[in-house]
Amino acid sequence: MADPPPAEHMTAGRRVSSSLADEMERRVVELRRLDDMVGGSTLHPVVRCDLEAARAVVYETTHAPQVRCRLLRVVGELSQLGGWVYADAGRYPQAQKVYLDGVSAATEAGDRPLAGQLLSTLSYMLTNTGDPRDACLLARSALRGAAPDAVPVVRALLGERVAWAAAKSGNADASRRALDGVDDEYDRRRLGDEEPDWTYWLDRDEIDVMRARCAVQLGDAATAETLLSPVVERYPAERAREAALYRSWLAEAYARSGNADAARFTLDQVRTVAAEAGSVRLKQRVSEVEVTLAASER
Template identity: 30%
Template sequence: MINPVVGVPDMTDSTASPGLPSRLLADPEMVAACAARDFALIFQLAKRKGGFHASRIARACDLTPSRVGEVMNGKPKITNITVIERIADGLRIPGHLLGLAARSWEVPAAPPAGQPAPIPRQATDSWFPESPPPGTGLDEILAIAAGTRVTPTVLRSLQSSIEDYWRRDDEHGGEALRPAVIGQLRYVKGILHDTAEPNFRRSLHGIAAELARLTGWTYFDARQYSTARGYFVESLRLAREIDDRPFVANVLACLSLQATYQDQAREAITLARAAQDSARLSGGTPRLMAMLSMREAFGHATEHDREATHLAINEALHQFERIDPTDDDPAWVQYFDRTKLTVDTGIALGQLGDAEAAEPLIAEALQGEAATNQRGRAFHTFWLARTQLQRHEVELACTTATEALNLAADVESPRVLAHLREFSELLHPYRSAPIASELVRRIGALATR
């Protein structure tokens, strides 16, 4: 589903407000960009959604239009704190969004004597609806007034909700889940602010890190890579604050996988190796090390380095064989079982073009894969079809890709749709075959649905 506000500029008079509209400052994509200090995306969003063109940004921030244009194009990056503060003040971005102290203009002027101080609208936009929901009773009012008291039961409830979010993400995709996950992330960070007990704070940090990673994953699956990166970075920071090195490795692995999707092979390999280093420092379990080695293999396969890919795959297999049932694996890596190892090996080999070795591995994994993982089955079925097409088994490949298409129709995953569009392009030499032309038509219809 496409966010209906994306690409719609703010139509208010540009002279009405000295800075970005509060609606844009509350936009999750802008919040994530600010958290990552990704000024290329901040300026792009200011232009696309706020109507701030390069010359207006330049005037507001005391920069030259050419410098703004260069930043929008991704270079050079802005790291100088003085320039960052000028941008915050020029665009009226609250200090906390950029990791700065509150700006002087954030403090409202004193009201005339006898009048109550107004609450700045910007401070409430991202947290509260325009009007209270109906049916708010006395118990709810008292609970809000007292604040949330953190207990082991609260922590278990939050952790259970994360597990449920991941299950639903596998089954249906993350588009519909994202608002709830972002809302819960804000909620957890809010109660973290009010909690002093060290053990509870550590648990809340871990839960917030998981929610930020899940949010990043939903944006990654939606192919909104810049926003995904911002949430992954937020997750990384939260995990680092409690020195949770295995989870740091987990987030780095997510960033590595995203880099492979962006054809940034060197970055993918570097991130996977950094993840391995982080995991080793905390005695990473064999299952975790196997998963991280496979992420490195994906990076080498993207670079078409056959020798390095096979070395990384062999390391993943070696680590997997070392798994002991008594290992204290983190819950978030337990998905990496024998079936997942097999299908990932097949995908890496398929990326290298070794279809003869890849096809039976992917087919075997699909036989053992959970039927509830709709997106995973669609994704892996696409890869099976691709290896079959590499072997010139056109009719079989189209039949398999039709299965992937049927699965994709039931899950909201732009990432899977992108793979199917890629398959449609691979069918171009075979477009005269009726089965191929019909499949191309159906993929096009689904992609524009």
């Protein structure tokens, strides 16, 4: 990746125009797509560099109010991406700090959906690394705060984090209600909705994956297998890390249903990707499934 856009502009003067905001917005999109193919251990230094540069532009230069608003959104979006890749690299304290700093930027920009996205993604990390009950409260608060200004796909995305936190908390009814809400919101999408780029990846396959993950967590392995198998087969090859993560849930579903051979075969596929993906998150999933598989074979 080239140096972040602010580097050249900061040497040219202290007042920035909308053209820099244009470049920085394009850069966030590029980095977000790069995350589809590069693990957090590799990507987090790049995103950190861009985030530091974006903060310098906001707080060390002069610009028109409407340009400042756009720049603050860039800081918020880079913070969300930065927290995500930090978490993928296993750097959870840094991820939490970056997420919360991003909430401040998004709030100053008046972008409630983005602030909700930051808090919701933080809740997702805490669901996986901390107390899922606290994370569920945070996920619900994020959805409630963003909802008045959010288009349906944003509400669907934030609803997924509620469903996952509820499932991890063992609350099957709350998880299913949240998943039903996700389906309803996604069905409300309309041509012409101004959907933020950070929702680009959410589609029906991803929704099925979350429903399957919740099913595994809640002990319904058969449903998980039915949902996951077709998605994994058609998942884009260039998104190897995500495909491997989803295969890890399929392997766990096999293990929980007593199909040890299928579980071992699928987990071996995940291990191959995990060895090179640069993702602590994926390696942890391998370890978790290994424990489940070993327990199922006793």
